[in-house]
Amino acid sequence: MDTFPYESWEEALADADGSTGYYTWANGTGSVVLAILAIALSIAWMVWLTRNEAKHLEHCAARLNEKWGL
Amino acid sequence: MFAQETVDLTATVFTEAYYFFTVALMWLLHVGFMTYEAGVSRRKNVMATAIKNILTIAVVTPTFYYLGWWAYFCMQEGLLPTTTADGNQPEGSGFYFCGDGYGLGWDASMGPNLGDNITAVFWAAFVLFAWTTGSIMSGAIIERVRTSAYLWLTALMGGLIWVIAAAWGWSYGGWLTLHFGYHDFAASGLVHGVAGIFTLGVLFNLGPRIGRYDRDGNARSFKPHNLHMTLQGLMLIFTGFYAFYAACLAITANQVPGWANIYFSPATLGAITLTITMGFAGGFAGGYFFSQRDPFWTISGGLAGVVAVSAGADIYSPSLVFILAFLMAGFAYYVGSFLENKMRLDDAVGAVAVHGFAGFTGVILLGIFASGYPTGAYNVETTLLGQLVGVAAMFPLAFLSGYGASWILKKLNLLRVLPAVELEGLDIAEYGEDFFPEMGVRGEVIVEADGTNVPAEVVLRQAMADAMAVSNGHEIDLTKEEADDGHISV
Known part of the structure; x- marks a missing residue:
């Protein structure tokens, strides 16, 4: 996958005027898609962690309550 | 011409390197918070406590990258985002802007841009501030909060709530800066105050640890499993504080004195060095005195003292700093005792008093002792009224968001671990393992x-x-x- 948007570093440096100057997929559809994927992954991880922890704690509490007769 | 270009490039690279190394040193804050909180926790909760601190980085970083950085630039005029490119930008300044994609996760400003050395390292300094807000809350709620609940709460606070406060009162074009001359150099209010009061809102819903109060409501004490680790953690936090202060400065290489605060008013690295050092000295002395030799409050007094004087770190007299820090250490001690014994709020590390109340009080103190100083590009005078308006805006923002978010988690039964699990200890329950087999289980x-x-x-x-x-x-x-x-x- 060729993601370098210039022919050479010289060309990239010439474009380095503080606005674009070399950023992989900058301001293009690709960068938006990547951002959406990263945000989705982050949220999905949080949801997984929440559900996984809740399930784990329920299991532990049931075991302990049975052991202690509570 | 060539020589001037070389000078400019050197200044740019120096600025880039300066922020990079403040970021690296600010990691010590988080090493310190983790060490401190793990030391305070009981043996059965050490790993769960430490993991919570580490995962703070996993959730606050993306939240701040995708939302917080944009909010900082786009919410300077209030709770609704500014949508015009120059809506809150002082005319001709060219500094901050919103509406053309700057700061968004797919914009050229947020990646490896050969034409922008500064945005990324400046962002990184802010993300370290964001982690700090999470870590401030983290210690207060240990040993009974669910890891997931803490992470949702810290994502909200670190990724958005404190950022809104910063946009209002810690930016070039914030409404508090422009209209009230609000002055909070090293974030007494908008980092420490906001994080502490957000935590206060959470504590109301979370409740105390099992057994923390007897049947008559009197407070019991849980002994830290490793007090030395706790003290070492605090010393690491103090070391990181110097970097936190340093990261609050901007380099203005083409203008005397070469440094400015975040409002672009002149400042020096020397001034803030005096403040933080005299602040710790006064705070430790005050903590020792007011708590009558209590080790925890002696060292927490140092923290409270510095938190309180941070608002004026660029302009305070060192002698004033010493006196204020001494007194604010006592203030934090008495507030902490009140919250623990009268309000029955189980704040395991005193964060609400040390950060929340000492922080916001520090903001007000600046209005008393340093009014008249011009703030920002338009030289708006700092006043007691302006400082009070800042506190009046940020206090409810922090409390209501913390209370509301934790209330929702509580209603979903996702806020607190189950009683049996809390009793056995979170390490065994969460990770199924005794992480310290070499340390025998003692009563x-x-x-x-x-x-x-x-x-x-x-x-x-x-x-x-x-x-x-x-x-x-x-x-x-x-x-x-x-x-x-x-x-x-x-």
């Missing part, structure tokens, strides 16, 4: 309100039985034999 001791040491087993199981009796509607009275049956190690 834990709890300090009763009258100062006597008692075995924890009986106290904690009875407290749990009390809690279950309330929820189940019938009385459970454990015998000593039941409590000592060896099934659990608390």
Whole structure:
């Protein structure tokens, strides 16, 4: 996958005027898609962690309550 | 011409390197918070406590990258985003802007841009501030909060809530800066105050640890499993504080004195060095005096003292700093005692008093002792009224968001671990392992309100039985034999 948007570093440096100057997929559809994927992954991880922890704690509490007769 | 270009490039690279190394040193804040909180926790909760601190980075960083950085530039005029490119940008400044994609996760400003050395390292300094807000809350709610609940809360606070406060009062074009001359150099209010008061809102819903209060409502003490680790953690936090202060400065290489605060008013690295050092000195002395030699409050007094003087770190007289820090250490001690004994809020590390109340009080103190200083590009005078308006805006923002978010988690039964799990300890329950097999399990001791040491087993199981009796509607009275049956190690 060729993601370098210039022919050479010289060309990239010439474009380095503080606005674009070399950023992989900058301001293009690709960068938006990547951002959406990263945000989705982050949220999905949080949801997984929440559900996984809740399930784990329920299991532990049931075991302990049975052991202690509570 | 060539020489001027070289000078400019050198200044740019120096600025880039300066922020990079403040970021690297600010990691010590988080090493310190983790060490401190792990030391404060009981042996059965050490790993769960430490993991919570580490995962702070996993959630606050993306939240701040995708939302917080954009909010900082786009919410300077209030709770609604500014949508015009120059809506809150002082005319001709060219500094901050919103509406053309700057700061968004797919914009050229947020990646490897050969034409922008500064945005990324400046962002990184801010993300370290964001982690700090999470870590401030983290210690207060240890040993009973769910890891996931903490992470949702810290994502909200670190990724958005404190950022809104910063946009309002810690930016070039914030409404508090432009209209009220609000001055909070090293974030007494908008980092420490906001994080502390957000935590206060959470504590109301979270409740105390099982057994923290006796049946008459008197506070018991849980002994830290490793006090040395706790003190070492605080010393690491203090070291990181110097970097935090340094990161609050901007380099203005083409203008005397070469440095400016975040409002672009002149400042120096020397001034803030004096403030932080004299602040710690006054705070430690005050903490030792007011708490009558209590080690925890001696060192927390140093923190409270510095938190309170941070607002004026660029302009205060060092002597004033010493006096204020001394007194604010005592203030934090008494507020902390009030919250613990009268309000029955179980703040395991005193964060609400040390950060929340000392922080916002520090903002008000600046209006008393340093009014008249011009702030920002338009030289708006700092006043007591302006500082009070800042506190009046940020305090409810922090409290209501913390209370509201934790209330929702509580209603979903996702805020707190289950009682049996809390009693056994979070390390075994969450990770299924005793992480310190080399340290034999010894009977834990709890300090009763009258100062006597008692075995924890009986106290904690009875407290749990009390809690279950309330929820189940019938009385459970454990015998000593039941409590000592060896099934659990608390």
